[in-house]
Amino acid sequence: MKKRVEFMVTAFRDGFQSVYGARVFTKDFLPAVEAAVDAGIDHFEAGGGARFQSLYFYANEDAFDMMDQFRQAAGPEANLQTLARGVNVVGLDSQPRDIIDLHAKLFKKHGITTIRNFDALNDVNNLTYSGERIVAHGLKHEVVITMMELPPEATGAHTPEFYIGVLKQILDAGIEFDSVCFKDASGTSVPSKVYETIRQARQMLGEKQRIVFHSHETAGTSVLAYKAAIEAGADQIDLSMVPVSGGTAQPDVITMWHALRGTEYDLGVDIKKIEEAEEVFKECMKDYFMPPEAKAVEPLIPFSPMPGGALTANTQMMRDNGILDKYHEVAGAMGEVIERGGYGTSVTPVSQFYFQQAFNNVMIGPWKKIAEGYGKMVLGYFGKTPVEPDPEIVKLAAEQLGKEPTTEKVVDINDRDETKGIEAARKMLKAENLEETEENIFIAATCKEKGIQYLKGEARTNVRKIDRSKQAAEESGAGAPSAYTVTVNNTPYTVKLENGNALVNGVSYSVDVKAADKNAAPGSAGGAASSGETHRVEAPMPGLVLRIEKNPGESVQEGDLIMVMEAMKMENEIHAPASGTIREVAVKQGDQLKAGDLLAVIS
Numbered sequence: 001m002k003k004r005v006e007f008m009v010t011a012f013r014d015g016f017q018s019v020y021g022a023r024v025f026t027k028d029f030l031p032a033v034e035a036a037v038d039a040g041i042d043h044f045e046a047g048g049g050a051r052f053q054s055l056y057f058y059a060n061e062d063a064f065d066m067m068d069q070f071r072q073a074a075g076p077e078a079n080l081q082t083l084a085r086g087v088n089v090v091g092l093d094s095q096p097r098d099i100i101d102l103h104a105k106l107f108k109k110h111g112i113t114t115i116r117n118f119d120a121l122n123d124v125n126n127l128t129y130s131g132e133r134i135v136a137h138g139l140k141h142e143v144v145i146t147m148m149e150l151p152p153e154a155t156g157a158h159t160p161e162f163y164i165g166v167l168k169q170i171l172d173a174g175i176e177f178d179s180v181c182f183k184d185a186s187g188t189s190v191p192s193k194v195y196e197t198i199r200q201a202r203q204m205l206g207e208k209q210r211i212v213f214h215s216h217e218t219a220g221t222s223v224l225a226y227k228a229a230i231e232a233g234a235d236q237i238d239l240s241m242v243p244v245s246g247g248t249a250q251p252d253v254i255t256m257w258h259a260l261r262g263t264e265y266d267l268g269v270d271i272k273k274i275e276e277a278e279e280v281f282k283e284c285m286k287d288y289f290m291p292p293e294a295k296a297v298e299p300l301i302p303f304s305p306m307p308g309g310a311l312t313a314n315t316q317m318m319r320d321n322g323i324l325d326k327y328h329e330v331a332g333a334m335g336e337v338i339e340r341g342g343y344g345t346s347v348t349p350v351s352q353f354y355f356q357q358a359f360n361n362v363m364i365g366p367w368k369k370i371a372e373g374y375g376k377m378v379l380g381y382f383g384k385t386p387v388e389p390d391p392e393i394v395k396l397a398a399e400q401l402g403k404e405p406t407t408e409k410v411v412d413i414n415d416r417d418e419t420k421g422i423e424a425a426r427k428m429l430k431a432e433n434l435e436e437t438e439e440n441i442f443i444a445a446t447c448k449e450k451g452i453q454y455l456k457g458e459a460r461t462n463v464r465k466i467d468r469s470k471q472a473a474e475e476s477g478a479g480a481p482s483a484y485t486v487t488v489n490n491t492p493y494t495v496k497l498e499n500g501n502a503l504v505n506g507v508s509y510s511v512d513v514k515a516a517d518k519n520a521a522p523g524s525a526g527g528a529a530s531s532g533e534t535h536r537v538e539a540p541m542p543g544l545v546l547r548i549e550k551n552p553g554e555s556v557q558e559g560d561l562i563m564v565m566e567a568m569k570m571e572n573e574i575h576a577p578a579s580g581t582i583r584e585v586a587v588k589q590g591d592q593l594k595a596g597d598l599l600a601v602i603s
Contacts, residue, residue, distance in 0.1 A: 342385025
């Protein structure tokens with residue numbers, strides 16, 4: 001008799017995050033959930049991770065409503081699971097104890113059965129209170145040890161001995177849990193290390209304890225790693241479904257079923273029904289833009305481990321900002337950033353800290369600007385890194401951020417922070433005359449300004465779908481040509497204009513075509529007015545207006561902060577280029593801008 005290998009379908013959380021940057025409307029995928037249930041699947045990843053904030057940031061939807069609808073579609077008996085980031089819960093920033101408790105309470109209220117709880121630094125102090133509250137509110141707690149492969153020749157952590165040491169710390173801390181998950185978000189762990197880690201974990205935990213292994217196909221080795229995990233004693237693996245399987249996501253249910261044929265293991269599914277469910281899912285998602293990198297295996301990922309859920313989010317942001325040609329250079333810079341940062345696992349939010357710092361190192365200059373998240377991490381404000389960060393980087397971070405290193409527990413730091421927690425969220429809601437429900441408090445606490453914009457009805461929808469009518473017109477040859485050949489200095493370039501972008505030899509650039517100002521000097525590009533007394537402040541790159549700090553009529557000194565834009569998941573401060581008076585603020589909070597758009601006028 002074959003041994004049953006259990007699995008969770010990750011398509012509707014991790015799959016969406018890995019392929020579409022988590023930007024998916026609820027109504028579009030619910031028929032696929034129902035089809036999966038009809039195919040006999042009863043364990044789903046149903047939210048958490050980026051699928052909480054993304055609904056408010058991009059889909060203009062309520063994540064709690066989504067969870068309620070998911071429960072209705074899946075039925076009362078399904079095991080619905082979400083992903084939590086330890087003390088960060090479902091935000092990019094860490095939270096105090098009251099918000100950590102409210103997270104578990106609300107997710108239980110809105111139909112969730114199990115919470116998978118991880119810390120990117122494998123700092124057990126960040127799992128203790130979050131795990132306690134998950135159990136206290138009647139949810140199943142799946143405690144996590146995060147994994148990745150270090151860049152070649154790097155040593156000091158991320159070995160079987162390191163992971164088993166973390167597991168021992170979890171047991172010594174007395175953290176209650178229903179299952180243990182070894183989570184490899186970048187899919188880079190060498191299969192032999194996966195085998196040895198889970199073999200030792202099985203010996204330590206005994207035969208009855210549930211062990212789960214999670215990976216991605218980004219590096220092309222996830223099926224090998226899954227087989228190694230199963231043979232070492234794992235009870236469960238995570239699988240996805242077409243069209244969000246393979247590549248940056250998990251391997252497909254059908255792929256894994258096929259890989260186990262002729263072995264002593266079996267998934268226990270009716271493969272024909274799975275095929276039928278996948279056809280429904282493909283139809284549901286046919287209008288969503290599929291970035292080509294989402295379905296690719298990237299051989300260089302082991303050198304610069306990047307989780308699937310972050311890879312496409314970052315490439316899409318770079319595509320939106322017209323700098324996708326810089327991706328491989330930025331990804332290549334991650335190895336040094338990881339090594340000098342203390343080997344935290346490349347999984348959200350640490351993976352984003354790594355990418356932001358690598359981005360700064362490429363675009364601004366090596367270590368010229370320490371990204372805030374990366375700097376706070378090496379200084380200890382998110383917990384203890386697996387090994388000590390490079391002292392030179394710690395010194396730079398302290399100088400640039402104006403913070404001293406700390407070894408204090410994250411929740412203790414956050415409990416004292418008056419800008420965080422339930423009372424701070426209530427003040428945000430009260431200032432905007434918004435209802436102070438527990439859900440609204442949690443949205444304000446974890447989503448900040450963007451959460452308030454959603455609650456005020458001012459959120460913008462930004463979900464990438466294919467314009468079928470435009471596509472049909474292009475395919476029929478109607479209208480203007482869809483592509484051009486532009487020759488510059490005898491070099492031909494293929495240029496295709498679509499959705500406000502120019503695709504030049506396969507690389508997307510943001511463009512803005514305007515009629516020329518006949519009075520403008522040749523080669524002029526904005527900046528100060530001809531009088532020399534009026535200064536235009538323009539967006540340095542595409543992004544979202546997050547906060548406006550100065551209003552018309554206010555005096556400013558050169559270098560004063562006048563507004564904050566968000567781009568590439570980073571806050572970019574816009575400073576006054578000269579002293580004077582704000583004559584005009586040409587944007588409002590929440591506006592999505594292109595590079596060069598007018599922000600303000602100073603005279």
